Amino acid sequence: MLALWKALPQGMVAQKPNVKAELKVLTRTPVILALLTTVLGAGAMFTLYTYIAPSLTEFTHASPTFITFMLMLIGVGFSVGNHLGGRFADLSINKTLIGFLVLLIVMMVTFPILAQSQIGAAIALVIWGAATFALVPPLQMRVMSVAHEAPGLASSVNIGAFNLGNAVGAAAGALVLDLGWGYSAVSFAGALLAGLGLLLVLFQIKRESSPAQALQQCSE
Template sequence: MPVDVAGQRPNVKAELKVLTRLPVVFALLTTVMSAGAMFTLYTYIAPSLQNITHASPMFITLMLVLIGIGFSIGNHLGGKFADRSLNKTLTGFLVLLMLSMLLFPILAQTPIGAALALIVWGAAAFAVVPPLQMRVMSVAHEAPGLASSVNIGAFNLGNALGATVGGAVLSMGMSYSAVSIAGAVLTALGLLLVFIQMKMTKEPVHQFS
């Protein structure tokens, strides 16, 4: 057996230690908050449209298709712009996500307004996914595989967080408009985490181009 085989084995303890570093923790928390913001509205999108827009089942189906188109557009744009500037892409689309959720209760009072709000919201929601993944892998570059896997777990945790926050808002007797506002608050927390990370680390240059 070659003497260097043991040296090629992954150092699990060292990789796990990477995940405890503050920049990595903040990056993962940003994923949780961003995903949570998205799923706060997405989980309750059908009843939100029913209550705010007074939408029919057919209209709701069309809006779900439109959201899917927005997801595809956002994922493409997020990856494209993140190659140029990770921080600007992440902050820009998080701001757009927050604004779209703040304006959704107003715009969704008409079918056209709802359609415009949701395609922008869908694009912004998925545009943050590529830069979030790139940031985690950048700050945890010693363990990219593990960091990527944990980041997927953080996204799923955000899914649960968003559904829980939306449900809590409704259980307190608030309207479906407040669900979207709660999602905007989670987005603002994600933005705050990004600004903290920008102070802590330098933006990687052409690392994933």
């Protein structure tokens, strides 16, 4: 609360929104694609995060104390990643998304190997935590940039997309476990979701650079 009080502009007067017009903005293809990217990014994170305790137990025979310590380290990674994601997104939203999605994929693919030792698990989870939350600022900024006529509503809906990704990730992990593929496959399933998110980002970049799309954006 103190950080918000210090950081938010003072004396701003809000304008009454046109709800009908803002809802129409959310039906545009670029907005839908951006929201879907948020779903996949959050899904990639929660595929592993939902099952992090049993995964650590499986890989490192971790004690409850060690698992608690790992959750604290993940929180440190979240904070570092959120800061870095905002810094880099100010320079380039797309490059930030691509870079940290690639890092997330690498960490999730290698996590079952690195987590064979407690030190390896600790290093992997800090980097993994940073990569996951570094995606949050650029994902939010991408949604708001393509829905600039309705930034408030788009921002709110994007949080809903993040929570939908939470459910998708947990369900993906559950499906893998139900198939009997084990906790290593849970991490790989998260990497697959991150890979789909990366492909979607690249598709959006290509789509935005096409002459037809540029003409449409000018007309809007």
